[in-house]
Every structure is written in structure tokens, then in C-alpha cells.
Amino acid sequence: xxxxxxxxxxxxxxxxxxxxxxxxxxxxxxxxxxxxxxxxxxxxxxxxxxxxxxxxxxxxxxxxxxxxxxxxxxxxxxxxxxxxxxxxxxxxxxxxxxxxxxxxxxxxxxxxxxxxxxxxxxxxxxxxxxxxxxxxxxxxxxxxxxxxxxxxxxxxxxxxxxxxxxxxxxxxxxxxxxxxxxxxxxxxxxxxxxxxxxxxxxxxxxxxxxxxxxxxxxxxxxxxxxxxxxxxxxxxxxxxxxxxxxxxxxxxxxxxxxxxxxxxxxxxxxxxxxxxxxxxxxxxxxxxxxx
Numbered sequence: 001x002x003x004x005x006x007x008x009x010x011x012x013x014x015x016x017x018x019x020x021x022x023x024x025x026x027x028x029x030x031x032x033x034x035x036x037x038x039x040x041x042x043x044x045x046x047x048x049x050x051x052x053x054x055x056x057x058x059x060x061x062x063x064x065x066x067x068x069x070x071x072x073x074x075x076x077x078x079x080x081x082x083x084x085x086x087x088x089x090x091x092x093x094x095x096x097x098x099x100x101x102x103x104x105x106x107x108x109x110x111x112x113x114x115x116x117x118x119x120x121x122x123x124x125x126x127x128x129x130x131x132x133x134x135x136x137x138x139x140x141x142x143x144x145x146x147x148x149x150x151x152x153x154x155x156x157x158x159x160x161x162x163x164x165x166x167x168x169x170x171x172x173x174x175x176x177x178x179x180x181x182x183x184x185x186x187x188x189x190x191x192x193x194x195x196x197x198x199x200x201x202x203x204x205x206x207x208x209x210x211x212x213x214x215x216x217x218x219x220x221x222x223x224x225x226x227x228x229x230x231x232x233x234x235x236x237x238x239x240x241x242x243x244x245x246x247x248x249x250x251x252x253x254x255x256x257x258x259x260x261x262x263x264x265x266x267x268x269x270x271x272x273x274x275x276x277x278x279x280x281x282x283x284x285x286x287x288x289x290x291x
Contacts, residue, residue, distance in 0.1 A: 031087065033188045034071050036274060040145040040200035041066035043200035043207055043278025047215075048285060055289040059123075059133050066141050066281075067199065073142035086115040086139070087146045090155040093235040094244060097228070112147050116140060116223040121198045123288050141281065148277035150269075151187050153227045154234030156244060160184050163246035166257040168193065173262030180250040180256065187238075190270050191261060206275050218276050219283040226280060230273070237269060 007254045008249035032040070045066045048056065060069060077084050085173050089111045091097050106114040122128050146152045151161040161184035171192075179193055189195040248256055258265050 017057060020109045020274070021092070022269075031146040031152045031188055032190070032274070033195050035197055035199050036149075036188070036190055036204070036270075037070040037142060038067045039203045039206065039274050040148070040277040040281060041070035041129050041141050042200060042203035043210075043275065044141070044144075044281035044285065046203070047279060047282035049290065052282075052286045052289040056137070056285065059130060059137050060240050061134075069138040070141050070145065071266050085110045086268050087112055087143065088152040088160060088232075089147065090160065091153065091228075091231045093154045093156050094165045097231065097235075112143050112152065113223045116143050116147065117145070120284060120288060123285075140284070143284040144281040144284070145274075147223060147227050147271040148230055148280075150230045150234035150238055151184050151185060152275070153217070153230035154239065156239055156242070158183075158246045161187065163248055164242070165247055165249070165251035166255050167251065168257045168261070171262070178256075186257075187270070190269055206271055206278075209271070210275050210279065214275070218279045224274075232267040233269060233273070237266075 028238070031037075031238070045053075045056075056066065060066075073087070077087075089105060091105065105111060109115070109118060119136040119140040124134055125133075128136075154160065154228040156164075162182060164183035165180050166183060166186075168186070169175045169178045181193060186193075190197065241258060243255065247253060
């Protein structure tokens with residue numbers, strides 16, 4: 001199926017599974033880490049309709065909500081290794097990607113785009129078991145976060161940034177001391193060595209910056225659109241000025257993290273992607289559970 005991204009987004013409609021064979025490159029699957037995934041889930045929970053909220057409670061059961069199950073998909077990768085490729089979608093950031101065949105990227109339904117659509121399909125089934133719907137919902141909550149982490153949608157022959165290391169001189173860049181950071185993990189941790197923020201407080205702060213116009217604009221399209229949007233952010237904003245390919249062994253070439261990481265610019269991208277993921281997760285669930 002040829003996806004042309006020069007066309008505008010269209011409203012999420014019938015669930016269509018796109019497909020073909022397994023993607024060879026694997027990367028660690030913990031996009032955004034616990035903090036980021038809980039932020040996405042909290043924003044979504046706050047934007048559910050009453051009908052959708054009731055259905056989520058019914059599927060998950062007592063004592064659980066979207067935030068509490070948001071990192072479950074990472075916890076099962078070790079026992080269910082076949083799920084590892086489900087967390088990402090890789091396009092080459094060094095190539096123009098105005099259009100491409102999604103079957104070349106999502107082989108055997110083995111990427112985050114197809115898995116989101118598969119999980120939506122299960123949740124939409126009237127006679128699917130509660131057990132199947134519960135697992136699909138837990139995967140869906142997590143994968144909406146993954147598809148908005150730009151390094152889960154792009155590759156530079158570096159396994160989505162896992163094979164790039166940089167020297168990081170602290171949040172203000174004025175320290176004499178540095179820490180080696182893995183580029184992918186650094187993004188997973190919200191541009192920190194380890195994410196320290198409280199998920200509920202961060203979600204509340206981010207929600208204040210989301211306008212009704214934002215919600216209307218983001219509640220459009222389908223998962224392959226959102227994956228491509230993340231890819232373009234990786235291509236144009238994240239990888240554009242980086243050296244090509246791996247920078248291994250904790251960067252023996254002595255590369256410093258680019259200056260943009262000591263200004264608000266990159267963190268603004270992180271925050272916006274978390275906001276979009278939360279709004280779009282609510283959009284999907286509200287649509288699925290209003291039928």
C-alpha cells in the first residue's frame with residue numbers, strides 16, 4: 001500500500017491492517033521511559049469522554065487506569081521477544097521520504113503502526129474477550145507514546161540513536177564535568193540523564209498549553225501519518241546536523257551534544273510530542289468506545 005504524505009491528513013476511519021514480512025533491526029523499546037509514557041496516558045485519561053472512561057474502567061478492572069498500565073508493554077518484551085519490533089517504525093533519515101510503501105517498513109505487521117491498528121481492531125470487536133481487549137488496550141496506550149518518540153520512527157544506521165554517544169555537560173551546559181549519554185536513551189528520558197519529573201505534575205503543566213485548536217488539529221489522521229510526522233521531526237530537527245551513522249564506544253571521537261540541547265528548543269519538541277500523543281490516544285479511544 002503506497003502512502004503519500006504530500007496529501008493532507010484524513011479522519012481516522014475503518015481499521016485497515018497494512019502488511020508484509022519482519023523488520024530486521026531491533027532497538028530497545030522503552031520510548032519516553034516511565035515518566036513520558038505516564039504523561040501521555042494521563043493526558044489521554046483527562047480527555048476521555050464519560051462513555052470511553054467507563055469502557056476503559058470496565059476493560060482494565062478495579063484499581064487500574066491508563067497511566068498504571070502505560071509501561072506494561074516494555075515489561076513483557078523479555079518474556080515475549082516477538083513483541084520487540086512492535087515498538088518502532090524506521091525510515092532512513094538520510095533519504096527523501098515523500099512517499100513509500102508501508103509494507104516495506106511494517107513487514108508481517110511487525111511495527112508500531114500496524115500494531116496500533118491491530119489493537120484498535122481488537123477493541124472495536126463486539127465479541128472479543130475481555131482478556132484480549134485488556135491486552136490490546138495496554139499495548140495501545142504504550143504504542144501511542146512510542147509512535148510520537150521521533151527516534152522510534154527514524155534510523156541513521158545507528159539503531160534509532162542507540163549507537164550514538166555524546167558528552168553531556170548538564171542541563172545548562174556550563175559544567176566542567178560531563179556524562180556520556182546514549183542518544184536514544186537521552187530522548188527516552190525527556191532529554192535528561194534520567195527523567196526526574198513527576199508524571200502527574202508534568203501532564204498537568206503540558207495540558208495547560210494545549211488549546212482547543214491544537215486538539216482539533218491533532219485529532220486527525222491515522223497512525224501512519226503520525227509515524228511519518230515523527231520521522232520528519234527526526235529528519236529535520238534531530239539528525240540534520242548530526243554526524244551520520246554510529247558513534248560507538250561512548251564516542252571515542254569526542255563529540256559533544258549539540259548546543260540545541262542546552263536551550264529550550266529540543267525540550268519544546270519533547271513536550272509537544274507528549275501532548276500530541278495524549279490527545280491522539282484519547283481521540284482513538286473516544287472514537288472506538290462511542291460506537
